[in-house]
Amino acid sequence: MTFQPPVPPGPSSPVPALSLLGLAKRFGDKIAVDGISLDVPAGSFYGVVGPNGAGKTTTLSMATGLLRPDFGTALVHGVDVWQHPLEAKKLMGILPDGVRLFDRLSGEQLVTYAGLLRGMDREMVASRVAELLAALDLGNDAGTLVVDYSAGMTKKIALASALIHAPRLLVLDEPFESVDPISAANIRDILDRYVASGGTVIVSSHVMDLVQRMCDHVAVVAGGRVLAAGTVEEVRAGASLEDRFVQLVGGRNHTEGLEWLRTF
Amino acid sequence: MVAHLLRLKLTLLRNSVRRSPWQLVGLGIGALYALGVVGVLAAGLLVLRGQEIELAQTVVVLGGATALLGWAIIPVAVSAADMTLDPARFTTFAVPMPQLLAGLALGGLIGIPGIATSLVALATVGTWSRSLPAAGGAMAGAVLGVLSCVVLSKVVTTATAGLASSRRFKDISAVAFLIPLVLTGPIVAGIARGIAGSGDFLAGLAQTLSWTPAGAAFALGGELAAGNYAAAAVKFLIAVATLAGLGLAWKVLLQRALVTPPYAGTSKRRTGGAGLFRLLPATPSAAVAARSLYYWLRDPRYAGALVVVPLLPVLMLFQGSQSGFYGPFQFVGPLTAFLLAWSISTDVSYDSTAFALHVATGVRGADDRLGRALACLSFALPVVLIFSVGPFFFTGDWEKLPAVLGLALGVLFTGLGLASVISARYTVSVPLPGDSPFKKPPGNVAQTLAVQFGGMAVLMVLVAPEVALVAAQFITGSAVPGWITLVLGPVLGLALFATGVRAGGAWLDRRGPELLAQLAVNR
Numbered sequence A: 001m002t003f004q005p006p007v008p009p010g011p012s013s014p015v016p017a018l019s020l021l022g023l024a025k026r027f028g029d030k031i032a033v034d035g036i037s038l039d040v041p042a043g044s045f046y047g048v049v050g051p052n053g054a055g056k057t058t059t060l061s062m063a064t065g066l067l068r069p070d071f072g073t074a075l076v077h078g079v080d081v082w083q084h085p086l087e088a089k090k091l092m093g094i095l096p097d098g099v100r101l102f103d104r105l106s107g108e109q110l111v112t113y114a115g116l117l118r119g120m121d122r123e124m125v126a127s128r129v130a131e132l133l134a135a136l137d138l139g140n141d142a143g144t145l146v147v148d149y150s151a152g153m154t155k156k157i158a159l160a161s162a163l164i165h166a167p168r169l170l171v172l173d174e175p176f177e178s179v180d181p182i183s184a185a186n187i188r189d190i191l192d193r194y195v196a197s198g199g200t201v202i203v204s205s206h207v208m209d210l211v212q213r214m215c216d217h218v219a220v221v222a223g224g225r226v227l228a229a230g231t232v233e234e235v236r237a238g239a240s241l242e243d244r245f246v247q248l249v250g251g252r253n254h255t256e257g258l259e260w261l262r263t264f
Numbered sequence B: 001m002v003a004h005l006l007r008l009k010l011t012l013l014r015n016s017v018r019r020s021p022w023q024l025v026g027l028g029i030g031a032l033y034a035l036g037v038v039g040v041l042a043a044g045l046l047v048l049r050g051q052e053i054e055l056a057q058t059v060v061v062l063g064g065a066t067a068l069l070g071w072a073i074i075p076v077a078v079s080a081a082d083m084t085l086d087p088a089r090f091t092t093f094a095v096p097m098p099q100l101l102a103g104l105a106l107g108g109l110i111g112i113p114g115i116a117t118s119l120v121a122l123a124t125v126g127t128w129s130r131s132l133p134a135a136g137g138a139m140a141g142a143v144l145g146v147l148s149c150v151v152l153s154k155v156v157t158t159a160t161a162g163l164a165s166s167r168r169f170k171d172i173s174a175v176a177f178l179i180p181l182v183l184t185g186p187i188v189a190g191i192a193r194g195i196a197g198s199g200d201f202l203a204g205l206a207q208t209l210s211w212t213p214a215g216a217a218f219a220l221g222g223e224l225a226a227g228n229y230a231a232a233a234v235k236f237l238i239a240v241a242t243l244a245g246l247g248l249a250w251k252v253l254l255q256r257a258l259v260t261p262p263y264a265g266t267s268k269r270r271t272g273g274a275g276l277f278r279l280l281p282a283t284p285s286a287a288v289a290a291r292s293l294y295y296w297l298r299d300p301r302y303a304g305a306l307v308v309v310p311l312l313p314v315l316m317l318f319q320g321s322q323s324g325f326y327g328p329f330q331f332v333g334p335l336t337a338f339l340l341a342w343s344i345s346t347d348v349s350y351d352s353t354a355f356a357l358h359v360a361t362g363v364r365g366a367d368d369r370l371g372r373a374l375a376c377l378s379f380a381l382p383v384v385l386i387f388s389v390g391p392f393f394f395t396g397d398w399e400k401l402p403a404v405l406g407l408a409l410g411v412l413f414t415g416l417g418l419a420s421v422i423s424a425r426y427t428v429s430v431p432l433p434g435d436s437p438f439k440k441p442p443g444n445v446a447q448t449l450a451v452q453f454g455g456m457a458v459l460m461v462l463v464a465p466e467v468a469l470v471a472a473q474f475i476t477g478s479a480v481p482g483w484i485t486l487v488l489g490p491v492l493g494l495a496l497f498a499t500g501v502r503a504g505g506a507w508l509d510r511r512g513p514e515l516l517a518q519l520a521v522n523r
Helices: A056-063 A085-091 A107-117 A122-135 A151-163 A181-196 A208-214 A232-236 A241-249 B002-019 B021-050 B053-077 B087-093 B097-109 B112-127 B132-159 B167-176 B178-182 B184-197 B199-209 B216-225 B229-259 B284-298 B300-323 B332-361 B365-389 B391-395 B398-425 B445-462 B464-476 B480-521
Strands: A018-027 A030-040 A045-049 A071-076 A092-095 A169-173 A200-205 A217-222 A225-231
Touching: A018 A056, A030 A056, A030 A071, A030 A217, A030 A225, A045 A056, A045 A181, A045 A208, A056 A071, A056 A169, A056 A200, A085 A092, A092 A151, A107 A122, A107 A151, A107 B284, A107 B332, A122 A151, A151 A169, A151 A181, A181 A200, A181 A208, A200 A208, A208 A232, A208 A241, A217 A232, A217 A241, A225 A232, A225 A241, A232 A241, B002 B097, B021 B053, B021 B112, B053 B112, B053 B132, B053 B199, B053 B216, B087 B097, B087 B229, B097 B112, B097 B132, B097 B229, B112 B132, B112 B216, B132 B216, B132 B229, B184 B300, B216 B229, B284 B300, B284 B332, B284 B365, B300 B332, B300 B365, B300 B391, B332 B365, B332 B398, B332 B445, B332 B480, B365 B391, B365 B398, B365 B480, B391 B398, B398 B445, B398 B464, B398 B480, B445 B464, B464 B480
Parallel strands: A045 A200, A045 A217, A092 A169, A169 A200
Antiparallel strands: A018 A030, A018 A071, A217 A225
């Protein structure tokens, strides 16, 4: 593994919102993440795309303090996530993929809980919860237990829990999965306004169109490595992001055959 | 097609065993247990061969009716219906209905309950091997009876599938089922006394049941052995009609169920506002306590533990009244203290990956530990006090109260402190959120047992001073050790509680992500 020394941020280069240096993780025999280095500029809307099993979720978990990396460092606005976890976690809002929620709480209670766990005061939590639920079209279901929510509503309530403390960096793993188009548009509006006012958003997805439309930066990850990273224009190099992605990742099979499928 | 379905069932069974050797161990233990039960029942049925016809008939008919009842109730009550061959999975394959029904019914026999029931039913052929017609009748009765059991079970599970998939029903039935389970001892004792008192009643009941669908099939052998050919013919018709009727009901229900899949989201529970989060102080530890209290109330895995608690004194009082010796009953307070305190040793395991929220928000480990312990303490403390004092109103042995009270408080605080350390460090395999508390949990059984028993051994050591003092009072009869216990128990207990919360919290701060990774293995 090559370990690049961190480049000290000069006066011309502002501190990136998230800076990953040689992050690596192995599960048993399988190397899930193989030395990922990535700089996410502050104020960017950053997409992380990759095929299934590319290591996206593992990378984001290591970047957010949920999974300890075997090698490498992660800095959030210059704060080392693994040396100073409490300071780093204050700066981040996280929507992890594939974890449960405390789903025997009602939606309102869950978001309130997330706010109180972060040590926020009661009045601020209460007013923000009400606003968040309204903005995410969950106002009518605030009193329903999360266990009775649909998949899309569950995603939205988890997003609300990640937003409650007004973080400077949002890390969202598959935020649009099973969210209906109206809610997805609302969430995109919220995120766009958040980025416009100086926040940074990282989303992982495998919907290329969405990333191309929504993000200004993108990283293509496959096999635990970064294949390409930069602004969306740079990465797609004139082609559509989807074509460029397929070209970078490979693996399309152009087998002939299945002729019988056309014989009926 | 029927053979195909049976092969599918066997393949599924084999693959589930192949997934982990512990599955095989579990299956082996279950099989051994079933084999023991089957052996005893079959031996009993063979012994009945030499008894009077009327006695044998009563036992066989009542046993058959009980089996039928069990097949109808148990899968629903414990929400543990065997869904490996869920008919809904065959909707896209256009399997002809008769074949599907036959395959599913025979498939229901593959598995420990099916095989055990079949073996016991076949043993009735031994009971009635007094003449050829009797044995033949018993054989026909056994086949009809066992098939009725399986089909009845399918009818009930299909009919209640919509109900059973609603979360409210699952939550309530899982907890409600605990009550008869805990009270098995008194119930069995009561029934045994009833049987001893009224042998005639049972014979009459069996006689009546044998003319109904519940007992007709298993009555065939006995009627033929007694030479009642006309009665046997009628009962044979009743048994065949029962099976046919059940089959028809199942077919209709299944046809309807296949095109109207159960909808789980009908019974939404609403709660008003932030509730406890508003009532308790706005600090992280109080928020954790509020969250834990909601789980004690709303999660059947926790609520199950709570249902046992009020039954405990009932159980021990019953035992005391049976034997006239109230010794164990005096200690219901310390025992409850242990049960309640120990129940949070699996707290983080119960969270499963929802614990990620605690890691992501960076809540301090000590706040996490303290909140969980305080939630448990908020109801455990009054309950333990009441249970410690209560028994002395029955025994009147008041000079032992200080010792028992001191021991109970010592066990409660020490247990909470130790559990706070254990659940911060070790995960155990527990049923996943939303599963029935009875469902076999995934994961490493050996580690679970090691952690649980190791932890209990450590607890024994930690409360040894209190135990020794209590023993001293009981042996010497002097009241002094009792009063010392009353002081020492809470003081030592609270010191260990504070130590446990701090040590567990430090552990969480250091190793929160590792703990989360362990939890993610079993999700």
